[in-house]
Amino acid sequence: MRDKKEYLEYQKLYYQTHKEKLKEYSEQYRQEHKEHYKEYDKQYNLKHSENKKQWYLDHKKQYKQWNKQYRLDHPEQIKQYSKQYRQTPEGKATRQREKTKRRANEKEIINTLTTQEWEDILKKYKFRCAYCGKEFTLFDRETKDHIIPISKGGDNTKENIVPACRSCNSKKGNKILK
DSSP, X not given: OOSXXXXXXXXXXXXXHTHHHHHHHHHHHHHHTHHHHHHHHHHHHHHHHHHHHHHHHHTHHHHHXXXXXXXXXXXXXXXXXXXXXXXXXXXXXXXXXXXXXXXXXXXXXXXXXXXXXXXXXXXXXXXXXXXXXXXXXXXXXXXXXXXXXXXXXXXXXXGGEEEEEHHHHHHHTTOOOO
16 A cells, blocks of 8 residues: 555445445454443543533534434334333332332322222223223223323312323323313
8 A cells, every 4th residue: 555545445445345244343342342342431421421411401402303303213122222221220210219209299189089980981981092092902901191190280080080092191191282
């Protein structure tokens, strides 16, 4: 090789012709040196945490849009990641905190819904989801959806409850629909 330009051309050509083999080698190397990369990533993040925070503050809106689009484009990966995360000690602790917070909120609300009232609500909606109209089955059970979510000051009363399938209830989250 005579000069830098020739060498760069050679590297580019080599990469293009051996792309799969190089990718495979790179993945294998990373797997064999997991601990090294873990420590390196940790040190890098500590060193650059202030820059990351500032970048996030400067690009918060774009980051949220990108994140939302990614979730829409990759629902299966998100579902798989969430499932794996819930099995970790951190995921279990997060879920426990959520449950504790909800129980604390429920203690402070009016809680007059009876089993008979819930059955009456189900009959009123003909055992179908209030949002999508899907009929409840043994495998797709009904859930109690609070029209005004508990987190927004809603109560557990028959006037504030509608039946919803799990999917619709999850999509609604703690939003107030109009």
